[in-house]
Amino acid sequence: MTEHAPILYMAPQTCARVSLTALEEIGEPFETRLIAFKAGEHRRPDYLAVNPAGKIPALDTGRGIVTQSGSILLYLARTHPDTKLLPLTGDPLGDAATVSTLFRLSSDLHPLVTRFVLPGMMLQSDEAAPQIRAKAEELLIQQLQPIAEQLAQQRWMLGPDWSIVDTYLAWIWFRITGAGFDAAAFPEIAEMTGRANDRAAAKRALEHEARAQQDLKQRGLAFTPPQVTTQKS
DSSP: OOOOSOEEEEOTTSTHHHHHHHHHHHTSOOEEEEOOGGGTGGGSHHHHTTOTTOOSOEEEOSSOEEESHHHHHHHHHHHOGGGOSSOOOSOHHHHHHHHHHHHIIIIIIHHHHHHHHOTTTTOSSSTTHHHHHHHHHHHHHHHHHHHHHHHTTSSBTTBSSOOHHHHHHHHHHHHHHHTTOOTTSOHHHHHHHHHHHTSHHHHHHHHHHHHHHHHHHHTTOOOOOOOOOOOOO
16 A cells, blocks of 8 residues: 555544544644545445445555544554653553543443434434433443543643543533533533643644535535433433
């Protein structure tokens, strides 16, 4: 495979924002490819050749393709250590703890985001969607509580310095609060999200995303999640 500038396959407002921000933090040239879900572009053979799972993000590094957000972020952190995307030191135990925090977001929290924001996505009907959303909200609260307590004691998730896991949490917060999760429930996370989004690289990523969203709107392909209310007993 011929080496070239990295190519990130993305769509606005998705978790690809985290990888996009990481690339902006690195500050080296890269390209993006916009995937329009409403047009079924994620199921087309040319994209399935990039990622057989038909999901984003995917990163064409020029030497190979990396999929899954956690793997992309770990790859970028290891290939650009000076950027300090993750505090990897080479110590097996310390690095395992860092990667564990990253995978906690991608494996524990991220699936709950999907169930809260799009509870009917895997259902034949929407009848069970409110119950799925309510359970996801309950589990989100359980998962976010210790993170909020941690952030009450330190500025960032991994200590005094920013890392890409903070951007990942900020995206999770954006998605769930945008879908009705109580933003006042965890002020520590809200405050950290504000700090993460105030970084120059984060602002550039959001600007890039806004251009992509405008492109989709002009093509009539912008995706708006359905509104689902949580049933309260």
